[in-house]
Amino acid sequence: MDAILNKKHQITFAAILLALVAGISVVNFTAVSATGYSGWFTGYAMGASKGGAMVTLVQGHFANHLNTACPNDPAAAWQWGTGITTTNWIGMKDYRGAGYYLNKFKLEDVGDLNCSQGNYWVDLYFGRYTLSASVCSCPGVTGSVCTVANTNSCTQATNFGRTTKTYTQP
Numbered sequence: 001m002d003a004i005l006n007k008k009h010q011i012t013f014a015a016i017l018l019a020l021v022a023g024i025s026v027v028n029f030t031a032v033s034a035t036g037y038s039g040w041f042t043g044y045a046m047g048a049s050k051g052g053a054m055v056t057l058v059q060g061h062f063a064n065h066l067n068t069a070c071p072n073d074p075a076a077a078w079q080w081g082t083g084i085t086t087t088n089w090i091g092m093k094d095y096r097g098a099g100y101y102l103n104k105f106k107l108e109d110v111g112d113l114n115c116s117q118g119n120y121w122v123d124l125y126f127g128r129y130t131l132s133a134s135v136c137s138c139p140g141v142t143g144s145v146c147t148v149a150n151t152n153s154c155t156q157a158t159n160f161g162r163t164t165k166t167y168t169q170p
Contacts, residue, residue, distance in 0.1 A: 051109030
């Protein structure tokens with residue numbers, strides 16, 4: 001009787017082990033289907049209402065290098081609308097001044113035409129919110145279009161600074 005029970009446990013253990021191996025294989029296949037990158041992340045705000053892709057810029061969009069200006073940056077060849085997912089969530093504020101977090105961004109603009117930020121650079125768009133209609137500007141930005149709100153996108157972008165982050169792009 002003990003031999004029969006022992007054989008039954010061996011078969012059960014083998015079945016569980018086989019299921020785990022199959023599950024791990026599926027997880028590993030999914031994990032390697034996205035490519036990981038690391039690069040400088042910066043933030044910008046205000047500016048024209050439309051970005052390089054000629055769509056209205058909103059929070060959740062980003063800029064990277066223009067292919068003709070920075071041909072050595074592989075990310076500069078990405079098509080408009082390319083999505084990325086950051087490893088860490090990034091905080092922003094909506095027009096009411098309420099904080100929220102994003103980790104998915106879409107390529108809709110260009111910047112850094114001197115290629116000074118290095119390969120795989122990402123410039124996150126923090127919006128066009130200003131506390132006063134008379135202050136619609138952000139250092140280094142011309143031709144700004146702004147929306148009066150309960151927060152200042154320029155302050156958010158400036159406080160974000162410049163940091164290295166990791167992200168994936170399908």
